[in-house]
Amino acid sequence: MGVTPSDLAFVPFVSVENMMRLVNATGPERFMAELATYIEEDFRRWPEFDKTPRVASHSREGVIELMPTADSALYGFKYVNGHPKNMREGYQTVTAFGVLSSVANGYPILMSEMTVLTALRTASTSALVGRYLAPKGAQVMAMIGNGAQCEFQALAFRALCGIERLRLYDIDGSATEKAARNLRAQGFEIVECHSAQEAVEGAQVITTCTADKQYATILTDNMVGAGVHINAIGGDCPGKTELHRDILLRSSIFVEYPEQTRIEGEIQQLAEDHPVTELWQVMRGEAEGRRDPREITLFDSVGFAVEDFSALRYVHDRVAGTDFVTPLDMLADPDDPRDLFGMVMRAR
Numbered sequence: 001m002g003v004t005p006s007d008l009a010f011v012p013f014v015s016v017e018n019m020m021r022l023v024n025a026t027g028p029e030r031f032m033a034e035l036a037t038y039i040e041e042d043f044r045r046w047p048e049f050d051k052t053p054r055v056a057s058h059s060r061e062g063v064i065e066l067m068p069t070a071d072s073a074l075y076g077f078k079y080v081n082g083h084p085k086n087m088r089e090g091y092q093t094v095t096a097f098g099v100l101s102s103v104a105n106g107y108p109i110l111m112s113e114m115t116v117l118t119a120l121r122t123a124s125t126s127a128l129v130g131r132y133l134a135p136k137g138a139q140v141m142a143m144i145g146n147g148a149q150c151e152f153q154a155l156a157f158r159a160l161c162g163i164e165r166l167r168l169y170d171i172d173g174s175a176t177e178k179a180a181r182n183l184r185a186q187g188f189e190i191v192e193c194h195s196a197q198e199a200v201e202g203a204q205v206i207t208t209c210t211a212d213k214q215y216a217t218i219l220t221d222n223m224v225g226a227g228v229h230i231n232a233i234g235g236d237c238p239g240k241t242e243l244h245r246d247i248l249l250r251s252s253i254f255v256e257y258p259e260q261t262r263i264e265g266e267i268q269q270l271a272e273d274h275p276v277t278e279l280w281q282v283m284r285g286e287a288e289g290r291r292d293p294r295e296i297t298l299f300d301s302v303g304f305a306v307e308d309f310s311a312l313r314y315v316h317d318r319v320a321g322t323d324f325v326t327p328l329d330m331l332a333d334p335d336d337p338r339d340l341f342g343m344v345m346r347a348r
């Protein structure tokens, strides 16, 4: 008849509800630790990927981005927005969904919510990078910006780097209260701070995870002591940064994909040829990570398509043959591939 969809019409779909079930069934820390192995594996085969800076559509209020990449077998992309004012209006600052497809025939093999998955993959990447760059024995992390990403960052840093103590600060005290409540329930030792300056005291790792559509100065030069690792998450768009330029000039800077980071990251404040180290080379042992205990290392994170590809690949492996997926009738599949019109008419 051509009215009932055939098997080929269905794409496995991971809804928000199922993503939450999957994360809870796995445990968020184990989820992010396992995801980190996928991310690391993909960074170590970096030259195999088609890469491009993400395609960004900017407006006064925010940005909508498409993030594609592919290897010889799989193609992935993520749709993601960034609207710092959203949170005040009851919307998420960042929402996302994505698709993983077969390169061989172009058919999607997975569609997934990626709002939760982006928080997980961002944190997983940060902590993986932290394992290469954070000073040995780091136990205390300052977390400046206590919004949607915050708890994921904390849990990933505990799972991968052994961080047990957190110093929280947000300009909005209710965000800090929320994060403190959530993270105490996860067994962290928490200090709620009243300024960024207070938050960084005694911290070996500083995570900045704020959202503001401007050249912000979350950290000034005097706040960053020798030997610290900075995990800078929130500066990820032209005209949206978090660190004073002087900090960048004292730091060894590590990036995902320089072509994108020079447009979007903290280093948009520096000369185009300012030296940076690519993380995939560090992970392959072809470039040095932290060289000495007094060095300031900076992960100028903007989020790159390969991390989303790794996340989709991980979720695809995890959900195969489970009830964490629902079939989505997404691909028209006429009995005769050329009779698409006939299929539409038969459905009348």
Ligand SMILES: NC(=O)c1ccc[n+]([C@@H]2O[C@H](COP(=O)([O-])OP(=O)(O)OC[C@H]3O[C@@H](n4cnc5c(N)ncnc54)[C@H](O)[C@@H]3O)[C@@H](O)[C@H]2O)c1
Binding pocket: 082, 084, 087, 093, 094, 118, 122, 144, 145, 146, 147, 148, 149, 150, 169, 170, 171, 172, 175, 209, 210, 211, 212, 216, 218, 232, 233, 234, 235, 236, 301, 302, 303, 304
């Ligand atoms: N690098 C990446 O891969 C990546 C991935 C996801 C999100 N992000 C970015 O991370 C940031 C945080 O995302 P989110 O989803 O948690 O946003 P969110 O809006 O939920 O939280 C941001 C928090 O920052 C706080 N804040 C704003 N200005 C501040 C300041 N000057 N000092 C202290 N706190 C301040 C806000 O009060 C809010 O609680 C955003 O800028 C987002 O674009 C980056």
